[in-house]
Amino acid sequence: MDNKAVYKAHILAKAVPYMQEYRDKVVVVKYGGNAMVNEKLMHNVIEDVCLMNLVGVRVVLVHGGGPHISSTLKKMQIESKFINGLRYTDEDTIEVVQEVLAGKVNKDLVKRIHKHGEKAVGICGIDNFLLETEKVNDELGYVGKITEVHPELLVDLLEKNYIPVVASVGMDEDGHSYNINADLAAASVAKSLGAANLLFISDIPGLLRDKDDEESLISSLTVEEVEELKADGTIAGGMIPKVDAITEAINEGVERAVIVDGRIPHSILVELFTAEGIGTMFTK
Numbered sequence: 001m002d003n004k005a006v007y008k009a010h011i012l013a014k015a016v017p018y019m020q021e022y023r024d025k026v027v028v029v030k031y032g033g034n035a036m037v038n039e040k041l042m043h044n045v046i047e048d049v050c051l052m053n054l055v056g057v058r059v060v061l062v063h064g065g066g067p068h069i070s071s072t073l074k075k076m077q078i079e080s081k082f083i084n085g086l087r088y089t090d091e092d093t094i095e096v097v098q099e100v101l102a103g104k105v106n107k108d109l110v111k112r113i114h115k116h117g118e119k120a121v122g123i124c125g126i127d128n129f130l131l132e133t134e135k136v137n138d139e140l141g142y143v144g145k146i147t148e149v150h151p152e153l154l155v156d157l158l159e160k161n162y163i164p165v166v167a168s169v170g171m172d173e174d175g176h177s178y179n180i181n182a183d184l185a186a187a188s189v190a191k192s193l194g195a196a197n198l199l200f201i202s203d204i205p206g207l208l209r210d211k212d213d214e215e216s217l218i219s220s221l222t223v224e225e226v227e228e229l230k231a232d233g234t235i236a237g238g239m240i241p242k243v244d245a246i247t248e249a250i251n252e253g254v255e256r257a258v259i260v261d262g263r264i265p266h267s268i269l270v271e272l273f274t275a276e277g278i279g280t281m282f283t284k
Contacts, residue, residue: 015269018274019273022057025195027199028197029060030198031109032064032065033202033203034203036063036068045262046112046113047266050113051269053163059163062168063168064168066087073096078093083140086136086181089141091141093142094142094177098124102122106165109122113163113165123167125170127153131180131185132148132171133147133170133171142178144178144179151192154189170185186245191249195249195254198249198254199258199260200257201260202260206258206278207243207280217280223247250283258281
Protein backbone atom coordinates (compact mmCIF):
# COMPACT_ATOMS: atom_id res chain seq x y z
CA MET A 1 0.00 0.00 0.00
CA ASP A 2 1.16 3.54 -0.78
CA ASN A 3 2.39 5.04 2.51
CA LYS A 4 1.83 8.55 1.17
CA ALA A 5 -1.83 7.77 0.52
CA VAL A 6 -2.24 6.40 4.04
CA TYR A 7 -0.59 9.50 5.49
CA LYS A 8 -2.90 11.79 3.51
CA ALA A 9 -5.93 9.83 4.73
CA HIS A 10 -4.63 10.13 8.30
CA ILE A 11 -4.31 13.91 7.94
CA LEU A 12 -7.85 14.19 6.59
CA ALA A 13 -9.23 12.07 9.44
CA LYS A 14 -7.49 14.29 12.00
CA ALA A 15 -9.06 17.38 10.38
CA VAL A 16 -12.66 16.10 10.53
CA PRO A 17 -13.47 17.31 14.10
CA TYR A 18 -12.29 20.83 13.20
CA MET A 19 -14.30 20.79 9.98
CA GLN A 20 -17.35 19.79 12.00
CA GLU A 21 -16.67 22.60 14.48
CA TYR A 22 -16.70 25.24 11.72
CA ARG A 23 -19.44 23.76 9.56
CA ASP A 24 -22.18 26.36 8.87
CA LYS A 25 -20.23 28.98 10.85
CA VAL A 26 -18.96 32.23 9.35
CA VAL A 27 -15.25 32.85 8.90
CA VAL A 28 -14.14 36.23 7.56
CA VAL A 29 -10.81 36.27 5.72
CA LYS A 30 -9.09 39.62 5.21
CA TYR A 31 -6.66 39.63 2.32
CA GLY A 32 -4.71 42.63 1.09
CA GLY A 33 -1.54 44.67 1.03
CA ASN A 34 1.76 43.09 0.00
CA ALA A 35 0.25 39.62 0.43
CA MET A 36 -1.73 40.23 -2.78
CA VAL A 37 1.22 40.77 -5.10
CA ASN A 38 2.75 37.33 -4.55
CA GLU A 39 1.28 34.97 -7.15
CA LYS A 40 2.06 31.76 -5.25
CA LEU A 41 0.66 33.16 -2.01
CA MET A 42 -2.50 34.28 -3.83
CA HIS A 43 -2.97 30.80 -5.28
CA ASN A 44 -2.66 29.24 -1.79
CA VAL A 45 -5.15 31.68 -0.26
CA ILE A 46 -7.78 31.10 -2.96
CA GLU A 47 -7.30 27.34 -2.78
CA ASP A 48 -7.81 27.39 1.01
CA VAL A 49 -10.88 29.63 0.78
CA CYS A 50 -12.43 27.28 -1.78
CA LEU A 51 -11.77 24.18 0.32
CA MET A 52 -13.30 25.89 3.37
CA ASN A 53 -16.45 26.59 1.37
CA LEU A 54 -16.49 23.04 0.02
CA VAL A 55 -16.58 21.53 3.54
CA GLY A 56 -19.38 23.81 4.71
CA VAL A 57 -17.62 26.84 6.20
CA ARG A 58 -19.39 30.09 5.27
CA VAL A 59 -16.51 32.20 4.04
CA VAL A 60 -16.49 35.95 3.40
CA LEU A 61 -13.35 37.27 1.67
CA VAL A 62 -12.72 40.97 2.38
CA HIS A 63 -9.88 42.58 0.45
CA GLY A 64 -7.91 45.76 0.00
CA GLY A 65 -5.31 46.36 -2.67
CA GLY A 66 -2.98 49.21 -1.73
CA PRO A 67 -0.11 48.17 -4.04
CA HIS A 68 -2.51 47.96 -7.01
CA ILE A 69 -3.88 51.42 -6.22
CA SER A 70 -0.38 52.90 -5.93
CA SER A 71 0.66 51.30 -9.22
CA THR A 72 -2.38 52.67 -11.06
CA LEU A 73 -1.93 56.16 -9.58
CA LYS A 74 1.71 56.12 -10.68
CA LYS A 75 0.71 55.24 -14.25
CA MET A 76 -1.74 58.15 -14.17
CA GLN A 77 1.01 60.41 -12.77
CA ILE A 78 -0.96 61.03 -9.58
CA GLU A 79 1.23 61.15 -6.48
CA SER A 80 0.43 58.78 -3.59
CA LYS A 81 0.33 60.65 -0.29
CA PHE A 82 0.07 59.07 3.15
CA ILE A 83 -0.84 60.70 6.48
CA ASN A 84 -0.18 58.57 9.58
CA GLY A 85 -0.18 55.47 7.42
CA LEU A 86 -3.50 56.26 5.70
CA ARG A 87 -3.74 57.16 2.01
CA TYR A 88 -4.79 60.76 1.41
CA THR A 89 -7.76 60.39 -0.93
CA ASP A 90 -8.91 63.37 -2.99
CA GLU A 91 -11.62 63.27 -5.65
CA ASP A 92 -9.27 61.92 -8.35
CA THR A 93 -7.84 59.29 -6.01
CA ILE A 94 -11.21 57.97 -4.80
CA GLU A 95 -12.22 57.40 -8.42
CA VAL A 96 -9.08 55.29 -8.90
CA VAL A 97 -9.60 53.47 -5.58
CA GLN A 98 -13.16 52.52 -6.51
CA GLU A 99 -12.18 51.48 -10.03
CA VAL A 100 -9.21 49.38 -8.90
CA LEU A 101 -10.65 47.75 -5.76
CA ALA A 102 -14.28 47.22 -6.78
CA GLY A 103 -13.26 46.55 -10.39
CA LYS A 104 -10.02 44.84 -11.36
CA VAL A 105 -8.84 43.46 -8.01
CA ASN A 106 -12.28 42.27 -6.95
CA LYS A 107 -13.11 40.58 -10.24
CA ASP A 108 -9.67 38.94 -10.49
CA LEU A 109 -10.30 37.27 -7.11
CA VAL A 110 -13.78 36.15 -8.21
CA LYS A 111 -12.33 34.63 -11.40
CA ARG A 112 -9.72 32.72 -9.41
CA ILE A 113 -12.38 31.25 -7.13
CA HIS A 114 -14.47 30.17 -10.13
CA LYS A 115 -11.39 28.49 -11.66
CA HIS A 116 -11.23 26.35 -8.50
CA GLY A 117 -14.82 25.24 -8.99
CA GLU A 118 -16.58 27.31 -6.31
CA LYS A 119 -19.16 30.08 -6.69
CA ALA A 120 -18.29 33.67 -5.82
CA VAL A 121 -19.92 37.08 -6.13
CA GLY A 122 -17.82 40.23 -6.13
CA ILE A 123 -19.29 43.25 -4.33
CA CYS A 124 -18.09 46.31 -2.45
CA GLY A 125 -19.36 48.27 0.53
CA ILE A 126 -21.52 50.41 -1.77
CA ASP A 127 -23.69 47.47 -2.87
CA ASN A 128 -26.96 47.42 -0.93
CA PHE A 129 -25.34 50.06 1.33
CA LEU A 130 -23.30 47.25 2.90
CA LEU A 131 -20.77 49.57 4.56
CA GLU A 132 -22.40 52.81 5.68
CA THR A 133 -19.59 55.31 6.01
CA GLU A 134 -18.73 58.82 7.09
CA LYS A 135 -15.60 60.92 6.55
CA VAL A 136 -12.79 60.42 9.09
CA ASN A 137 -11.67 64.05 8.76
CA ASP A 138 -11.04 66.71 6.12
CA GLU A 139 -7.27 66.20 6.32
CA LEU A 140 -7.54 62.70 4.81
CA GLY A 141 -10.16 63.57 2.19
CA TYR A 142 -12.39 60.69 1.12
CA VAL A 143 -11.15 58.23 3.74
CA GLY A 144 -14.09 56.77 5.61
CA LYS A 145 -14.94 55.12 8.90
CA ILE A 146 -17.77 52.62 9.07
CA THR A 147 -20.80 53.75 11.07
CA GLU A 148 -23.01 50.75 10.34
CA VAL A 149 -22.98 47.47 8.44
CA HIS A 150 -26.08 46.27 6.58
CA PRO A 151 -25.26 42.56 6.11
CA GLU A 152 -28.48 41.33 4.49
CA LEU A 153 -26.85 40.85 1.08
CA LEU A 154 -23.98 38.86 2.63
CA VAL A 155 -26.42 36.66 4.54
CA ASP A 156 -28.37 35.92 1.35
CA LEU A 157 -25.22 35.04 -0.58
CA LEU A 158 -23.88 32.78 2.18
CA GLU A 159 -27.20 30.94 2.45
CA LYS A 160 -26.97 30.19 -1.27
CA ASN A 161 -23.41 28.87 -0.84
CA TYR A 162 -21.73 31.77 -2.65
CA ILE A 163 -18.42 33.19 -1.42
CA PRO A 164 -18.90 36.97 -1.10
CA VAL A 165 -15.76 38.83 -2.18
CA VAL A 166 -15.96 42.31 -0.64
CA ALA A 167 -13.87 45.31 -1.74
CA SER A 168 -13.20 47.84 1.03
CA VAL A 169 -15.02 50.83 -0.49
CA GLY A 170 -17.93 52.39 1.40
CA MET A 171 -20.56 55.06 0.89
CA ASP A 172 -22.29 57.75 2.93
CA GLU A 173 -25.97 58.73 2.92
CA ASP A 174 -25.32 61.35 0.23
CA GLY A 175 -23.82 58.79 -2.15
CA HIS A 176 -20.16 59.77 -1.77
CA SER A 177 -17.65 56.91 -2.05
CA TYR A 178 -14.94 56.41 0.58
CA ASN A 179 -11.70 54.50 0.82
CA ILE A 180 -11.87 52.23 3.90
CA ASN A 181 -9.04 50.47 5.67
CA ALA A 182 -9.53 46.80 4.77
CA ASP A 183 -8.68 45.60 8.30
CA LEU A 184 -11.48 47.75 9.70
CA ALA A 185 -13.86 46.63 6.95
CA ALA A 186 -13.15 42.94 7.69
CA ALA A 187 -13.60 43.44 11.44
CA SER A 188 -16.89 45.31 10.92
CA VAL A 189 -18.21 42.57 8.60
CA ALA A 190 -17.15 39.89 11.09
CA LYS A 191 -18.98 41.67 13.93
CA SER A 192 -22.15 42.07 11.88
CA LEU A 193 -22.22 38.34 11.03
CA GLY A 194 -21.17 37.04 14.47
CA ALA A 195 -18.18 35.30 12.88
CA ALA A 196 -16.53 32.34 14.58
CA ASN A 197 -13.13 33.44 13.32
CA LEU A 198 -11.54 36.48 11.67
CA LEU A 199 -8.35 35.75 9.76
CA PHE A 200 -5.89 38.44 8.65
CA ILE A 201 -3.61 37.08 5.92
CA SER A 202 -0.22 38.74 6.18
CA ASP A 203 3.31 38.42 4.84
CA ILE A 204 4.76 38.18 8.36
CA PRO A 205 4.55 35.32 10.89
CA GLY A 206 2.16 37.25 13.15
CA LEU A 207 2.68 39.59 16.09
CA LEU A 208 6.38 39.62 16.99
CA ARG A 209 7.86 40.57 20.35
CA ASP A 210 10.89 41.82 18.37
CA LYS A 211 9.89 43.09 14.91
CA ASP A 212 13.33 42.13 13.54
CA ASP A 213 13.22 38.55 14.85
CA GLU A 214 10.68 36.23 13.25
CA GLU A 215 11.44 33.66 15.96
CA SER A 216 9.91 35.98 18.58
CA LEU A 217 6.33 35.17 17.55
CA ILE A 218 3.62 35.68 20.16
CA SER A 219 1.38 32.70 19.44
CA SER A 220 -1.61 33.78 21.50
CA LEU A 221 -2.85 36.60 23.72
CA THR A 222 -6.06 37.98 25.15
CA VAL A 223 -7.50 41.38 24.33
CA GLU A 224 -6.69 42.44 27.90
CA GLU A 225 -2.99 42.00 27.15
CA VAL A 226 -3.08 44.26 24.09
CA GLU A 227 -2.77 47.55 26.00
CA GLU A 228 0.33 46.30 27.83
CA LEU A 229 1.98 45.41 24.51
CA LYS A 230 1.09 48.84 23.11
CA ALA A 231 2.60 50.52 26.16
CA ASP A 232 5.91 48.65 25.88
CA GLY A 233 6.14 49.25 22.12
CA THR A 234 5.62 45.64 21.01
CA ILE A 235 2.49 46.70 19.14
CA ALA A 236 3.48 49.78 17.15
CA GLY A 237 3.18 51.48 13.76
CA GLY A 238 0.94 49.80 11.21
CA MET A 239 0.18 46.94 13.60
CA ILE A 240 -1.82 49.28 15.90
CA PRO A 241 -4.90 49.77 13.66
CA LYS A 242 -4.94 46.04 12.81
CA VAL A 243 -4.86 45.03 16.47
CA ASP A 244 -7.40 47.73 17.39
CA ALA A 245 -9.76 46.29 14.75
CA ILE A 246 -9.22 42.80 16.16
CA THR A 247 -9.82 43.94 19.75
CA GLU A 248 -13.06 45.70 18.85
CA ALA A 249 -14.31 42.70 16.89
CA ILE A 250 -13.67 40.31 19.77
CA ASN A 251 -15.20 42.66 22.33
CA GLU A 252 -18.34 42.76 20.17
CA GLY A 253 -18.85 39.04 19.74
CA VAL A 254 -16.35 37.58 17.26
CA GLU A 255 -15.03 34.41 18.92
CA ARG A 256 -11.39 34.74 17.89
CA ALA A 257 -9.11 36.47 15.42
CA VAL A 258 -5.77 35.35 14.01
CA ILE A 259 -2.96 37.07 12.13
CA VAL A 260 -1.87 34.31 9.75
CA ASP A 261 1.41 34.00 7.86
CA GLY A 262 0.18 33.65 4.30
CA ARG A 263 3.67 32.84 3.03
CA ILE A 264 3.29 29.34 4.47
CA PRO A 265 1.44 27.04 2.04
CA HIS A 266 -2.16 26.42 3.16
CA SER A 267 -1.69 28.40 6.36
CA ILE A 268 -5.45 29.05 6.58
CA LEU A 269 -6.16 25.31 6.64
CA VAL A 270 -3.43 24.76 9.23
CA GLU A 271 -5.00 27.44 11.44
CA LEU A 272 -8.58 26.21 11.16
CA PHE A 273 -8.28 22.46 10.82
CA THR A 274 -5.32 21.41 13.00
CA ALA A 275 -4.57 21.45 16.72
CA GLU A 276 -1.32 23.35 16.20
CA GLY A 277 -2.70 26.45 14.52
CA ILE A 278 -0.42 29.13 13.11
CA GLY A 279 0.31 32.83 13.57
CA THR A 280 -0.98 34.94 16.48
CA MET A 281 -4.42 34.19 17.94
CA PHE A 282 -6.43 36.81 19.85
CA THR A 283 -9.24 35.76 22.16
CA LYS A 284 -11.47 37.29 24.82
